[in-house]
Amino acid sequence: MAEHIIPKKTYIATWATLMAMTLITTLVAFVDLGRFNTVVALAIATFKATLVVLFFMGAKYTPRLMRVAITSGLFFLALLLVFSMIDYLSRLWPA
Amino acid sequence: MSAPSVAVEPREHYLNVDYGIRSWLLTTDHKRIAILYMISITVMFFIGGIFATLIRLELMTPAGDLVSSDTYNKLFTMHGIVMVFFFLIPSVPAVIGNFVLPMMVGARDMAFPKINLLSWYMYVIGAGITLYCITVGGVDTGWTFYTPFSTTYSNTYVFGSIVGILFAGFSSIFTGLNFIATIHNLRAPGLTWRRMQLFLWSNYATAVIMILGTPVVAISLILVAVERVWHIGIFNPALGGDPVLFQHLFWFYSHPAVYIMVLPAMGVVSELVTTFSRKRVFGYEFVAAASIAIAVFGFLVWGHHMFVAGISLYSALLFSVMSYLVAIPSAVKVFNWTATLYKGAISYRTPMLYAFGFIGLFTMGGLTGLFVAALGVDIHVTDTYFVVAHFHYIMVGGTVMAYLGAIHYWWPKMFGRMYPEGWAKISAATIFIGFNVTFFPQFLLGYLGMPRRYHAYAPEFQVLNVMSTAGASILAVGYLLPLIYLIWSLRYGEIAPANPWGSTGLEWQTTSPPPTHNFEETPVVTEEAYAYDKHPEMEFVA
Amino acid sequence: MSHSTEAAAVHSALQAPYRDLEHQRETATLGMFVFLLTELMMFGGLFCGYLVYRTLYFPSFLEASKHMDLTIGAVNTAVLICSSLTMVLGVQAAQQGRRKAIVMWLIITMLLGCTFLALKGVEYYHHWAVHEVPGINFDFSSAVPLVEVGKVQLFFALYFIMTGLHALHMLIGLGLVTWITISAYKGRYSSAYHNPVENVGLYWHFVDIVWIYLFPLLYLISRMHT
Numbered sequence: 044m045a046e047h048i049i050p051k052k053t054y055i056a057t058w059a060t061l062m063a064m065t066l067i068t069t070l071v072a073f074v075d076l077g078r079f080n081t082v083v084a085l086a087i088a089t090f091k092a093t094l095v096v097l098f099f100m101g102a103k104y105t106p107r108l109m110r111v112a113i114t115s116g117l118f119f120l121a122l123l124l125v126f127s128m129i130d131y132l133s134r135l136w137p138a
Numbered sequence: 139m140s141a142p143s144v145a146v147e148p149r150e151h152y153l154n155v156d157y158g159i160r161s162w163l164l165t166t167d168h169k170r171i172a173i174l175y176m177i178s179i180t181v182m183f184f185i186g187g188i189f190a191t192l193i194r195l196e197l198m199t200p201a202g203d204l205v206s207s208d209t210y211n212k213l214f215t216m217h218g219i220v221m222v223f224f225f226l227i228p229s230v231p232a233v234i235g236n237f238v239l240p241m242m243v244g245a246r247d248m249a250f251p252k253i254n255l256l257s258w259y260m261y262v263i264g265a266g267i268t269l270y271c272i273t274v275g276g277v278d279t280g281w282t283f284y285t286p287f288s289t290t291y292s293n294t295y296v297f298g299s300i301v302g303i304l305f306a307g308f309s310s311i312f313t314g315l316n317f318i319a320t321i322h323n324l325r326a327p328g329l330t331w332r333r334m335q336l337f338l339w340s341n342y343a344t345a346v347i348m349i350l351g352t353p354v355v356a357i358s359l360i361l362v363a364v365e366r367v368w369h370i371g372i373f374n375p376a377l378g379g380d381p382v383l384f385q386h387l388f389w390f391y392s393h394p395a396v397y398i399m400v401l402p403a404m405g406v407v408s409e410l411v412t413t414f415s416r417k418r419v420f421g422y423e424f425v426a427a428a429s430i431a432i433a434v435f436g437f438l439v440w441g442h443h444m445f446v447a448g449i450s451l452y453s454a455l456l457f458s459v460m461s462y463l464v465a466i467p468s469a470v471k472v473f474n475w476t477a478t479l480y481k482g483a484i485s486y487r488t489p490m491l492y493a494f495g496f497i498g499l500f501t502m503g504g505l506t507g508l509f510v511a512a513l514g515v516d517i518h519v520t521d522t523y524f525v526v527a528h529f530h531y532i533m534v535g536g537t538v539m540a541y542l543g544a545i546h547y548w549w550p551k552m553f554g555r556m557y558p559e560g561w562a563k564i565s566a567a568t569i570f571i572g573f574n575v576t577f578f579p580q581f582l583l584g585y586l587g588m589p590r591r592y593h594a595y596a597p598e599f600q601v602l603n604v605m606s607t608a609g610a611s612i613l614a615v616g617y618l619l620p621l622i623y624l625i626w627s628l629r630y631g632e633i634a635p636a637n638p639w640g641s642t643g644l645e646w647q648t649t650s651p652p653p654t655h656n657f658e659e660t661p662v663v664t665e666e667a668y669a670y671d672k673h674p675e676m677e678f679v680a
Numbered sequence: 681m682s683h684s685t686e687a688a689a690v691h692s693a694l695q696a697p698y699r700d701l702e703h704q705r706e707t708a709t710l711g712m713f714v715f716l717l718t719e720l721m722m723f724g725g726l727f728c729g730y731l732v733y734r735t736l737y738f739p740s741f742l743e744a745s746k747h748m749d750l751t752i753g754a755v756n757t758a759v760l761i762c763s764s765l766t767m768v769l770g771v772q773a774a775q776q777g778r779r780k781a782i783v784m785w786l787i788i789t790m791l792l793g794c795t796f797l798a799l800k801g802v803e804y805y806h807h808w809a810v811h812e813v814p815g816i817n818f819d820f821s822s823a824v825p826l827v828e829v830g831k832v833q834l835f836f837a838l839y840f841i842m843t844g845l846h847a848l849h850m851l852i853g854l855g856l857v858t859w860i861t862i863s864a865y866k867g868r869y870s871s872a873y874h875n876p877v878e879n880v881g882l883y884w885h886f887v888d889i890v891w892i893y894l895f896p897l898l899y900l901i902s903r904m905h906t
Contacts, residue, residue, distance in 0.1 A: 048775055058765040062758060065895075069754045072900040084896035092889045099768045099885045106706070108322065109713050116717040119350045119437055120724040127386045127728055130441065130453035131735060138451050246697045249707050315714050323707040324697055349714055353722035361729070361841070368815030370837040372729065377830030378740075383732055387725050655696075 047104035057098040064091050145635040145679075147554050151651040166251035167654055172237035173552070174258050175228060176545075180621070182224040182265060185272075189217035191614065194576075194607040202594035210593035211278035212294065218281030219299060220272075223306045224265050226537055227395060230402035231348075232261070232313055234544045235341050237552060239317060241645035241652065242335050244326025244661040249319035250312075257312035264305030271295035271302065280591065282392070285373035285384045289365040297366055300359045307352045310398075314348030317341050326644070328663035332426075335643055335667045336419060339426040340405025343433035347394045347401075350437070355391030358384055382448050389440035397436040399533055400500070401429060403540030404471055407493045410543055411475045413641045414490035415482025418668040421474045428467035428474075435464040445516050454513055461511035468504055472497060485678065487639075488562035492543025495570050499535025503528055506581065521591075524584025530577045539569070542620065549624065550634030554651045556680055557631060561623045569616035575609025638680030642669055693873045705875045712879040716886045719849070723890050726842050730897060733834050740831035745901035747812060748839075752803050753899040756796050757891065763792035764888045767857075771881040774864070774874035782864040782877065786857055789884070793854050800847055804840075812836055839898055846894060849887045856880045 068087040097103040152169045192213050196204040240248050248254050277299040279288040288296050321342050361372050371377030373384045412419050441457030506528040510516045549557050579602040588599045637646040648657050698704040734741045770785030811819040814837045820829050860880050
């Protein structure tokens with residue numbers, strides 16, 4: 044059977060990490076880091092999302108195809124965000 | 139294997155295995171679903187054609203005298219919505235793809251047959267809602283739904299049309315889902331990716347676009363609907379919103395959408411060119427890679443629809459460069475088809491005539507795309523008939539021709555009957571002539587400055603407009619003829635052998651029409667596609 | 681469950697185009713991942729709009745974010761993470777064919793999901809009570825200069841649309857979990873066949889991931905009180 048059964052310990056550890064990161068991100072919002080508030084918040088969110096994808100969704104153990112699919116989806120989403128922002132950020136540049 | 143001397147219809151096949159409306163409306167057989175789609179999109183095609191007829195009639199005279207300007211706005215809007223969302227996007231994938239794809243991979247059916255049926259129902263519900271909106275008053279925002287007109291100022295059935303289009307979008311997504319899963323997981327033993335027929339590569343690339351792009355247009359239209367109902371100003375400048383944001387979200391899908399329309403058509407042409415020149419496709423790997431490249435690059439260029447909308451110059455430059463890059467894989471395909479034809483044993487049957495038509499007209503449409511991709515030229519020709527001609531060359535001269543070529547090519551497989559070759563050739567010629575007389579003058583009109591989406595124009599444009607309308611009437615005849623003779627052939631057409639074209643394609647290695655489960659035994663693939671040089675015994679038997 | 685009824689259940693679960701259950705499972709999982717890609721792109725469009733307007737109107741977004749209920753937001757985040765854990769434990773029970781455990785974990789997951797939606801409802805009600813719902817009763821003029829009201833309204837519009845779409849997906853998720861709970865109760869799943877549970881789990885985790893991003897973007901822009 045190609046199915047990989049993940050041990051319960053892994054799930055609990057993942058859950059605990061996610062809860063801890065939620066607490067951390069909430070507390071960090073009360074510290075003034077200027078622009079880095081956003082960076083830290085998104086970095087933590089990305090870390091949490093990655094844990095969910097890898098362990099809860101089992102992507103770490105699925106065939107390569109799923110990981111290619113997820114990565115390509117993220118790539119195209121990034122394209123939408125980046126190319127749109129290129130427009131908005133350069134609107135006021137001198138011609 | 140010995141070919142029978144007389145073509146005999148197989149005793150039981152997917153059409154006669156079960157009768158009655160329930161066996162059709164509750165089918166999960168991909169072949170029956172394909173036929174259901176074929177009927178539905180044909181109906182929508184002729185409805186879209188009626189709008190086109192009214193447009194061309196109005197444009198015969200410079201004055202706006204046939205219909206009011208508001209009505210005219212509705213005509214081109216509904217022509218666009220019906221043709222884009224309810225004909226072109228599903229045409230080759232949902233009809234030809236659904237029928238042929240599982241057979242080409244050697245499978246019994248698609249990966250998710252019930253979802254396949256659901257996709258058709260989504261289509262039908264969407265079409266029904268859209269037709270209802272058309273009947274009770276129509277919509278006039280242009281198929282592009284630009285804000286703030288669509289959100290704030292239009293007094294027509296915007297919300298209803300959006301709901302109809304959302305259903306069509308789900309249909310598209312479910313089709314794409316099935317294609318990807320089927321091609322990845324249901325290939326017959328021995329059928330590696332590099333042995334797949336090119337139609338499969340094209341439809342795989344198309345499915346990727348359907349999956350990644352359709353949801354974005356869905357959310358952009360949902361936002362329009364939400365703003366329309368609750369006036370919350372996401373795209374309203376008075377409240378800080380940006381109408382151009384709508385355009386970014388809309389065109390992020392709608393540009394790749396044109397590749398949804400053209401990639402499957404290119405896949406058809408690949409099949410036709412090899413079968414009717416009895417030769418392998420030149421540069422198989424390049425054509426396959428070009429399909430994927432078109433899908434990927436197609437997502438990088440959407441801003442070229444917005445050059446004059448107010449995006450930044452630097453952004454426009456980026457999109458312009460990307461638009462030049464996306465032309466390259468398309469050109470690779472055209473060169474490779476041409477090289478395939480070189481020294482091939484070419485036969486001029488109707489499907490091949492349509493393939494020739496595609497290659498020539500798509501090339502013209504594609505080259506004019508490069509004109510409009512250049513910022514300097516686009517400033518002058520954007521929103522004129524030049525652009526209208528450009529996209530009709532690709533969508534009608536390209537996709538519709540390939541769709542008709544595919545219908546004729548696979549007709550014997552679908553129904554076990556040959557179409558009448560004489561009438562088919564006459565129609566193909568009529569369509570080719572009618573198409574060029576309709577749309578070539580529009581390049582000239584656009585270059586001379588006639589704007590699109592206007593029902594009145596300066597008198598000096600009349601001659602070319604009359605010519606265009608005359609062409610449209612010829613084109614209409616050309617489209618009606620196949621409707622008549624194809625239906626005729628279902629009853630009176632010559633009975634087709636299993637493989638009339640002597641094609642090496644896997645779908646031809648079973649009876650015509652096929653049994654419900656496609657193959658008596660799962661085929662095992664032992665060689666690459668289009669191995670005509672290894673099989674001189676395969677020949678035309680039709 | 682006896683071996684022959686399990687075998688019968690397994691046999692009836694196998695659908696036509698597949699060689700065996702494992703082949704069917706892999707394909708169905710692929711299908712769910714591809715479907716989740718479409719969901720990613722749909723929410724992605726909203727994130728694009730959010731990114732654009734936040735970049736253009738940061739001060740207004742900062743001001744608006746202060747009116748979010750951070751406590752409910754944080755608690756909801758924790759609730760969803762817990763529900764993801766219980767969901768995945770339910771999937772694991774399905775992999776091991778433990779019928780009662782599947783049902784228990786799925787019911788707890790549903791309860792947590794309902795808790796999330798209830799808290800969301802409380803939040804929405806509060807926003808409505810203080811006139812923060814665009815299109816319905818939005819009135820922010822006392823808090824910021826009038827010219828900035830539109831931009832603050834954009835934040836709230838995006839807030840309601842994004843969390844609203846998310847809540848709709850939670851509702852659909854609850855429906856799906858109900859369906860598999862009933863099927864599990866009826867004994868339809870075993871260690872040989874439990875793919876629907878896994879796939880509903882994938883959907884559930886995806887909806888959780890969307891919230892993992894919504895929380896910092898909407899609630900945590902800045903909490904430094906000057």
